[in-house]
Amino acid sequence: FQLEIAAIVHMAGSCLWVGYEYPEFQGQQFILEKGDYACYQAWSGNSSYRTEHMLSFRPIKCAKxxxxxxxxxxxxxxxxxxxxxxxxxxxxxxxxxxxxxxxxxxxxxxxxxxxxxxxxxxxxxxxxxxxxxxxxxxxxxxxxxxxxxxxxxxxxxxx
Missing domain, CATH: 2.60.20.10 (Crystallins)
Structure with missing residues (x-):
């Protein structure tokens, strides 16, 4: 599963993503910027909330x-x-x-x-x-x- 997350983020190129703990964009949100996410600490960072999975993703449209x-x-x-x-x-x-x-x-x-x-x-x-x-x-x-x-x-x- 961790490889899938890395592939999604790398395929995005300069696009950024938000990952959700549950399907259909439900649950805790995690910002995914370009890079590797080898384990859950990589996406939860300083969050006091820990989850070992993300089950839905969507791109984020940003301005300059x-x-x-x-x-x-x-x-x-x-x-x-x-x-x-x-x-x-x-x-x-x-x-x-x-x-x-x-x-x-x-x-x-x-x-x-x-x-x-x-x-x-x-x-x-x-x-x-x-x-x-x-x-x-x-x-x-x-x-x-x-x-x-x-x-x-x-x-x-x-x-």
Whole structure:
């Protein structure tokens, strides 16, 4: 099975993929960039969640790294204070976000991955302009495994 994952990622060329723990794009998400994934630690990285298998995959459409832009909102449905980002942030709180939570998100361009904890650790959530029209009105739209709106670090997905 690990060879299949490596083959998918290598066949993609410059394309990036998201792998899901279960069929039909369900369960924990894992970003797969070009490279080798010899064991589950290679795709789960600093995640506090470990799974030894991925059962469905789909490509991610990215913008140029310099064109990526995302807006974080203080409340669900794009309400409250907002903060626009164009850079990677290993700690949202260090950049001025006053909460450990991000209740709603709009992706203006590109694709992003949000992490549950600072330093790009914990659960991963993929946010794309080309999915949901780039609108994530509440945390349960972040993915089927999302049980909280806790997002503490974010980075652009490179093309």
């Amino acid at each position: 790294h310099s064109d990526s832009k995302i807006t974080l909102y203080e409340c669900e449905d794009f309400m409250g204070s907002k903060f626009e980002m164009c850079e990677d942030y290993p700690s949202l709180q260090a950049m001025g976000w006053c909460s450990k939570e991000v209740p709603s998100i709009k992706v203006n361009s590109g694709a992003w991955v949000g992490y549950q904890f600072p330093g790009y650790r914990g659960y991963q959530y993929i946010y794309e302009r080309d999915r949901h029209q780039g609108e994530y009105r509440c945390y349960n739209e972040y993915g089927t495994q999302a049980h909280t709106n806790q997002i503490q670090s974010m980075r652009r997905i490179q093309q």
